[in-house]
Amino acid sequence: MIRRYSRIPLLLIVLTVFLAAGCKVGPNYKRPVVKTDSLFRFADSGDTLSIANIEWVKLFKDTVLKQMIDIGLKNNYDIRIAFSRIEQARANFKIERGKQWPSLSAQAQAGYQEPGTPGNTNYTAIAAVSWEVDLWGKLRRSKEAARANLFGQVAYQQAVRIALINNIVGSYFNLLEYDNQLRIVQENIIIRQQSLNLVKAKLIAGTASGLVVAQAEAELALAQTEVPKLQMQVGQEENFLSTLLGESPHAIQRGRAMLDQIIYPEIKTPGIASDLIIRRPDIIMAEQTLVAANANIGVARAMMLPSLSISGGIGAVFNPTALAYNALAGLVAPIFAGGQLRAGVKKAQAYNQEILYTYLQTINKSLKEVSDALLAVQKQREIVVSQQTTVNAAQTAFDLSNQLYNAGYASYLDVIQAQSMLFSSQINLSLAQSNELIYIVTLYTALGGGWK
16 A cells, blocks of 8 residues: 655745745854054064964974974873864764754564464564754754864864973973073082182181181082082973973983074064964964854744754555655744743853953953063063173172182182172073073964964
């Protein structure tokens, strides 16, 4: 037996679907107008070139550092987690996209009757199709939100990547700084040991007192206590850097000297502020979150409108043999839900407003970070120059104090004071030089460096 239904209603349903398919409720996304000055604060010029356009591999000269960054980008667990989130978002986007298409299912079954009944076994095979028609764009808005979430996760992965590069470079520079301080301390120990030997010889000769010897011994011991402190800092920093590389703690190889790390001729102007909006990953991620929130307003509004679903099936029954098919359409309209649907729209709108403020706040924060980094780079250069002058003067004072002491025109206390001043000024110069490198990298990352 074959059952047939009129094809006219089915054609009307299909025609209605295609006419309504272009309708999409809810606001279309428009990027908010953001007022930014053409220049960053403390920028020296209005050049549109930016150090952020330099690839990180071209910013650093140290091949050891470059190798570590490569290892970190491959093995770091934060990077792996970010990639996993991208895959989750990509799968979710495919799920939302798939909801726009009909779903097909198949079913087969067999039946058995008591013996003696003619045709006591029968078989049935059925194929069913169901489809929710996207009359008001609810499914398309959901797909739009899922796509934005996917782009946001890609931007998040890029943000993690830039932060990782910054952390690896900063940790490596800290190691070089500790090495430099350790060298200064060891050189100072040699000088103080020589001074102790000298005053001991004078004590034997009767030209120096035991007080002078005690002072020299104390100064030597004071310098020697700095060695284990620095060695502990070196070991802890190596452990931290190993973790960034996704490896167990181990000793870290060194490459170039601290002052031979960055390609200074490549350091150009920071560019213009509006570039941040299309370059910094955290701003891109905030905007994609705003795109998703905007799309979800459309989803909430569509929930207040009627929904249309179409289902159909075709099957065959064997013994006796028959073919049957049907097509059904159902229209469901919400009538009363206690204000839940309208509240859902207001909630989506309020959340969209929150994300808008978050987006604008992220831009302001980025402008502040760039301005702070620019000021730090400029002023740190002045500090380095001034500190170098201090070291030169302290070295001269130390040399003169030794000469005057040996000639009998100065006390050993003058030598100690000059030696302490030289030691502290050398340490401060090393810190200033290290900070200058770190501030340059901070400016690079604040500008979204490595985004290409």
